[in-house]
Amino acid sequence: MDGHIEKILWTEEQISDRVSEVASQIFHDLKGLSSPVVMVGVATGAFMFLADIVRKTKLPVYVDFIRAESYGFGTESNGAPRISSDVKVDVKGKHVILVEDIVDTGNTLSCLISHLESKGACSVSVCTFLDKPSRRKVHFDLVGEGKFYWGFECPDYFVVGYGMDFAELYRNLPYVGVLKPELYK
Ligand code: 5GP
Ligand code: MG
Ligand code: MG
Numbered sequence: 350m351d352g353h354i355e356k357i358l359w360t361e362e363q364i365s366d367r368v369s370e371v372a373s374q375i376f377h378d379l380k381g382l383s384s385p386v387v388m389v390g391v392a393t394g395a396f397m398f399l400a401d402i403v404r405k406t407k408l409p410v411y412v413d414f415i416r417a418e419s420y421g422f423g424t425e426s427n428g429a430p431r432i433s434s435d436v437k438v439d440v441k442g443k444h445v446i447l448v449e450d451i452v453d454t455g456n457t458l459s460c461l462i463s464h465l466e467s468k469g470a471c472s473v474s475v476c477t478f479l480d481k482p483s484r485r486k487v488h489f490d491l492v493g494e495g496k497f498y499w500g501f502e503c504p505d506y507f508v509v510g511y512g513m514d515f516a517e518l519y520r521n522l523p524y525v526g527v528l529k530p531e532l533y534k
Pocket of ligand 1: 453
């Protein structure tokens, strides 16, 4: 698998350091809350980041997943996503942190935020491992006192690893890299 990577953007060590910083920001912001926090990972890509962030954020949290389909097997989002698997925890009256692998066009996030708001979450924050602001097409508003946390700003490459796939492969790479273009073009 390593031979399929053209270049590494963030190593395992850089990721670990940055995730610790984000986790302490979240801890600092949420430690005083009286109501519980629900960390909702967006499956499948966020699974590794979610596992790291919940271990490093030393708060009592509910952990859950939600699944939205929009990508198929290409490298471009195809517009409005569909929620194909909903949260199990009742988010009504709770603070939700949506944990994403990467925010690209913003399509997925705006749909998920509205969905959680309609289920009665008292705030919806977003914690994304990567943010690609140069590709944003859809604006999204956080809910209540919700905040936006991000690990790294990602240049406009299609990246894989640390949970992120191409055609369901490469998710288990412990670093983030750019795939050799001949593998997907
Ligand atoms: P958006 O709806 O913001 O366009 O992106 C939705 C999802 O597409 C992201 O949460 C992520 O799972 C996937 N995605 C966007 N950019 C990339 C990328 O560079 N690499 C991979 N593997 N997935 C991406
Ligand atoms: Mg995602
Ligand atoms: Mg994907």
